[in-house]
Amino acid sequence: MSRPLRVLVVDDDALVRAGLSMMLDGIHGIAVVGEAADGDEVPAAADAYAPDVVLMDLRMPRVDGITATRRLRSRRHPPEVVVLTTFDADENILHALRAGAAGFLLKDTPPAQIVEAVRRVAAGDPVLSPRITRRLMDRAATQAGAYQRARAALATLSPRENEVVLAVARGRTNAEIAVELYMKVTTVKAHVSHILSKLELDNRTQIALLAHDAGLA
Structure with missing residues (x-):
């Protein structure tokens, strides 16, 4: 035995x-x-x-x-x-x-x-346990949905605006973004404003979160 x-x-x-x-x-x-x-x-x-x-x-x-x-x-x-x-x-x-x-x-x-x-x-x-399996499935579905929505939203932006999004997600200030992307601070501010308007977001933190959901940060 x-x-x-x-x-x-x-x-x-x-x-x-x-x-x-x-x-x-x-x-x-x-x-x-x-x-x-x-x-x-x-x-x-x-x-x-x-x-x-x-x-x-x-x-x-x-x-x-x-x-x-x-x-x-x-x-x-x-x-x-x-x-x-x-x-x-x-x-x-x-x-x-x-x-x-x-x-x-x-x-x-x-x-x-x-x-x-x-x-x-x-x-x-x-x-x-069945309850745990369901929790993980729901979490995966939610994350997948957030990823797809974030990717779709960022696809509506121009390449330059996406560069600004990535810089914002990395915690850069407007002045730092201006140096990094070779543009004026006023231009950076204008891009951020356009991004917020296009994506119907309220602040820079939401831009960063969207980039995170899209797997960019």
Whole structure:
């Protein structure tokens, strides 16, 4: 028989650790081999227990789950990591995935789905809760839409006006733009005014944001 999947539970809440350990230890083919109460305990626990999968809390007092995940995944033979948290802000999700987490689940995920996630990430399949998947899809769609709208807006400007937009996005003053683009300050001001009018924007900050959305800054 193949050995059971070895799981390390990392959470600063002792009750959460105990609950996850009791739940997973009762599942055939899974063994909770250790626990850690903070991210700074994870390296030593990984050395001691050689887990296949780590269930990682996000917010912990000394070292957060994202930092601990990044450190684990930099090892030669790293375990897979499933972030299990109550915090589902987009930034948390993206930071965790970029750090190398193979899964991101919320703590209200049904036990059966947590068990399935452990098995799937151990087999090399990434896992996201349905709510998280929808959030990322919506975010991607919003970003794609903003990019297309920004590109279309900038396409209505002249090449010279686009140069001014890029300079504004880089934080240049009118005087600096004048030197950089070899024109008078009054001409720069006129270009900025025309850009605001054409694009129906209110200020230079909105010009910079539009350039950012278009991938230019």
